Amino acid sequence: MRRLLAALLVLWVTVLLVYVDRDGYVDDVDGHMTFLDCLYYTTVTLSTTGYGDIAPGSDSARLVNALVITPLRVLFLIILIGTTLEALTDRTRQQWRLNRWRSALRDHTVVVGFGTKGRSAIQTLLSTGLGRDQVVVIDAYPQSVKAANAEGFAGVEGDATRSQVLVRAEVQRARQIVIAPQRDDTSVLVTLTARQLNPRIKIVAAVREEENAPLLRQSGADQVITSASAAGRLLGLAMLSPNASSVLEDLIQRGTGLDLKERPVTKAEAGRSPRECDDLVVSVVRGHRILAYDDPEAASLALTDRLVVIHRASRALPEPDERRGEPR
Template structure:
């Protein structure tokens, strides 16, 4: 397989959007322009209320220019008063007007200034607050899951892992498309916009401290380069990758992947099985779909099960993890179960089994 250079890998449809930025999910969905518009409406409301209060007591105000004190004069006085300009051409002269200024106009002036100053301060401090939020996120992120590629495969992988109890706060999505990252953020995941074949992008996702890395890119050559980069910055993480062509699977394993899923050949075998035995294909599809019907679960051997064979257990055991090997249920080398073994079983999918399913990664070969 011919691998293109990293520059060629970076030429994606959304290349102009790739800025290597980290984006965290927000609880507030209101846009900045909506926030400013809302505060401007509040300021105008305060201005109108002030003008009406002044106009209602128009006889208590003196206009140095003379003439009748009308509604326009009330709005003019409210504007210069709330903005603390105070030209002094219109002044309260009666006791009621002065009391109104003390107990009504002055509090309204404070509210008006809070609205305007608060909007300004929020705009000025937005970047600082975002940096502080990112720093706190990075400091707390440990043993998380990094998913490279938020397409159909990446999204399904996240849903499967989260169905076992993994919190969304412990998932970071890396994708060169800002639209894909925005979709991940909308679902509650943190996202990094950038080319995952570059180590600085993976480091922004804190891949060096990740527990497991899922590589679900669209191209096999991209998957190889991402795997090489991820393994270089994190020697201990569990790396699972997917490829389209089966001939590229050995190259991915040599690059550092612990497990490789071949999507094209798997789909082809499922199609062939559907022709030969539709019922068997339905069972396989049921096992693939997380959270419905039958599920695969991994659990440790209990003390009561140690020393027995897999055929003597109540659970339907398909494989046994022993050390660095995965033994089939009919493997002659299996013998009796050991307390350090782990069982791969087929269970009925229920909320309790999904919540308690142990999905610890298999040891590397």
Template sequence: MKLPGHDAMARRAEEQVTPHPVRLPRRAVQKPLRQVAKRLLLALLVLVVTALIVYADHAGYGDNADDSVDLLDAFYYATVTLSTTGYGDIAPVSDGARLVNILVVTPLRVMFLIILVGTTLEVLTERTREEWRQSRWRSSLRDHTVVVGFGTKGRSAIETVCTGGLRKNQVVIVDPNLKAVEIATNDGYAGVLGDATRSEVLLRAEVQKARQIIIATQRDDTAVLVTLTARQLNRGAKIVVAVREEENAPLLRQSGADAVITSASAAGRLLGLSVLSPSAGMVMEDLIQQGTGLDLVERPVTKPEVGSRVREVGDLVISVVRGHRVLGYDDDSIGGLQPTDRLITLVRTSRPAQIAPDIRRIAGE
């Protein structure tokens, strides 16, 4: 059964189909008009050089009309020669002129043709080059992060993850909006254009090989369908979903989401906290902005910390992750730290050396 909004999104995706639904980031290139103008100027330069070479030895050329070759005749000869038209009314008659035609004019003719047809050849070979790039990209892509929806939520989420160490070439954006995909590729991410509720679209993003999936769609019903589809294609990936309404969170968890963030209620709680204590609100805002001020970091227990109490750890421990349970720092059941425990700590960003390796491993680098 399709939920409301699914057909509309599917139609929009179909209307925006392009020959290459997967778009890879690329270096900045010149605008087409500038490229054409540059090629024309080069062709004109070759023509002028050829005409001057011919005119410099005009005595070695014969003209069927009046037996003399002036500057206009030199440009005429250069034009018909470089364009391979070759009327034959003007021809080199001396040995020197013929030698110049062999060693100089002929290479210039080849250069002239290459310049003129270069744009056409580039267009014809663009599709082949793009298919080769995509084939190489697919073969090397694994343990990456797929972001469904490149709106405000999706963009902020992936910026935060990249701050923790994830490389941009390990991120694939999926969005039905062509402009959003173009923005993503301009930012250095790979982009897939299409409706993420469809398996073939997620397969283009290699979701079956992804380590983690971030779903930040505009509608909650779309998020449910994407989560179901993604979980069916990848049983082991970590799926984090953002929803608008808190009542939809249980449905997302049943659909296969590992974590569900309610954007509306989270924003409301932050607003309320800022009313009660503006300073506390500023601290919370700082905590959710990775890479600035104070950061919340999840890391494993080190060997020297095994058996220690939470308060004996050098970092400020907020919680202890033991198995599938998250225990508060003051929970008496924690006891001594175990080798398999993970600590959620509060650290300053000026201490990246201790936490960076584990962050990169978590993020998928």
């Protein structure tokens, strides 16, 4: 806008100069210079078109053209060409940065939907040590993408049910995707598309209605969270056991009070019972089964097991090596 105003200023200054010295110009059409003729002469002169039907005739008009109008013409062209070159340069620079960003992006997390559920999921992931540069947000609303950019996340604007939008977010090279849109049918379509693009990606999706959860699992989701039912159960628990609901809310809010976490069995814990672990074991995950801590089958822990434990948020657990089950 500033450059446009500068170009218009140059144009009208030149028109004024020509109009003031209009008697020094020769018009081959009627021999008389009107304001419209001055405007016409200025536009064809500044744009270097130069039809020749109007030309400076007097010495003063030629001197003004040589010393004043010619520099204004150069300035006018610099404004126009400079704006064009800058636009092309910015686009090239942006495309180069985008290509470099995509080439360096590996094992990142994609979050579909930057609403309340998406924001909460991102905050939980960040509390585990995930970097903001490893999160890519997809949302159909430009203001949501801008909000994600303002918080330091890469954003992709578009419909996540379309494969080209997921490809722009590099879903094919992502480690996990959180699907939290406003509609259940959108969750199903995004899950199907993401699973097709990346068969190995971990998919966690949210639905509003519990009846849609089986359909989402059949579509390829690893975990399905029913937001409406979960909220309803918390409300019921708060009525029956207010303190228990407070503890449960504290468990799912990572970073404060008590934290709930899933981790592999360490080498030192192999062969021991869940009660002998340093952390409070809630469940033992063995294969595709979840065993209670007091289940006879979980009496002896194996290296291939995973533990769901409760620990204080102020006490950091050792990050285990997924391949050996040992802390790093």
